[in-house]
Amino acid sequence: MADERDAQGSAAATPRSVHATALSIGLATGAYGLSFGAIAVASGLSAWQAQSLSILMFTGASQFALVGVLGAGGGAVAAVLTAWLLGARNGLYALSLAPILQLRGWRRLVGAQLTIDESAATALTHTSHAVTARRAFWSTGLSVYVLWNIGTAAGALGAAALDDPATLGLDAAIPAGFVALLWPRLVDRTTRAVAVAGAAVALLLTPVLRPGLPVLAAGLVALVAAWLTGRSR
Amino acid sequence: MIWAAVLLGSLGTYVEKLVGFFLPRSLLERAAVRRVAGLLPVALLAALVAVQTFAVGQTLVVDARLAGLLAAIVALLLRAPFIVVVLVAAVVAAVLRAAGLAT
Structure with a gap:
């Protein structure tokens, strides 16, 4: 975590410190992916459905909201709308990142999927140094993508092996997850x-x-x- | 039904990310856009916390989830990482139920 602060504190951070930050953020998010996988399965999704969300949707708050609303019996329409509303902020990140990243062609299609809280935050701390900003974006985005998906798989398979999620308090983990997302805001x-x-x-x-x-x-x-x-x- | 939500939801959130790379940057300079974008997640996440703590279908109840939430808030005040916050809530709720102190 000390690496993270060093890297974010200076504009021209070394490649090594950028990658170290990316890895530490990825590991933290992976642990959070673990709880997403478990909560998704406790809410009634299959392990594959949980995994598909982490592969395709790849934006934590929207994923938690989608499974939360589905699990509460809210129906697909309300679940999808809530996920979209929460995902709208990623569009604003993309807007801020576009002039720095200068993406074209397939890189833009891949970069869009990696545009999330963590990659935007690390890239936008290096706006005065475009090369570092790009490195931070890709390194953090990919690190979070891989570890978030590994975490989801472990959590989903773990929860799928349990009988009754309520006896383990997994239903109480859902509002706790949301309050943890809300807190820093x-x-x-x-x-x-x-x-x-x-x-x-x-x-x-x-x-x-x-x-x-x-x-x-x-x-x-x-x-x-x-x-x-x-x-x- | 769940698959439809998974796929349609994912398509929409991807389009949101992609569209940002094509829109004019001047949008960001509009204060109203920034304010709504900043406050929308706050209102939605707070609503999700409330509903997931108290609702069972369309009825409101107080059960072990509330104790779990309060424990999670204490963990956040102590600057615990995300996974610890979630685990603390689950453990507190499970222990209260096992002890017969809450439903």
Whole structure:
């Protein structure tokens, strides 16, 4: 972890420190892939379906949301919409990365799939040094891709071998996973207020709407909050 | 049904990633776009935390999942890594159920 801070602290980090950072981030994400695989299977997906999500979707929050909504009986439409809404931020990362990475042809198609929180964050800390930024993007993206998929396989196969996920508390692991994803985003009063309001809206609507829809409705809280904070400036 | 969600969901999230490489960069300069993009995950993730903790279908209940969530928050306050946060929640819920203290 010390390597990670060194590499992110300086603009012209050495290739070695960039790769070391990429590997440490990959290992951390692999452990998180383990919990994704286990939770996906506990939510009723097969090990292959869990693995397909990690191969094809490859964006953690959307994957957790999709299996969470499906597992709660929310149906495919609400599950897919929630995953898409959560994945929209990757488009903004791509927008920021495009002038730095300068990707063309098949590299752009592969690079797009590797555009996630971790690869964008490491690449965008090196914006003053394009070669390092590109190296950080590919190294982190590939490291996370491989280890996230290995983690998913191990978690899915492990959970598939269990009888009842509830006795092991795996159902309690699901909200814990979401709160861990939410935690680093609670950076100021606005984000904390949006989180409380989003949770409240979802709970109030749970008795009256089909599972899955209350979560989508909570997305409206973000739109209202963005509009209100824009007006107050 | 699950396969349809897996494939369609994956197609959409890939298109979102790819489209960003083709759109004009000036979009990023619009403050409203950045604000919505920043707040949307916060609202959705908070809603998912709430629903996955309290909902069983369309009814709200308090069970071992709440104790698991509180334990997870304590782990986050202690700066535990993701896997530890998830494990702590699962273990706390499982122990409470095994002891007959929660459903």
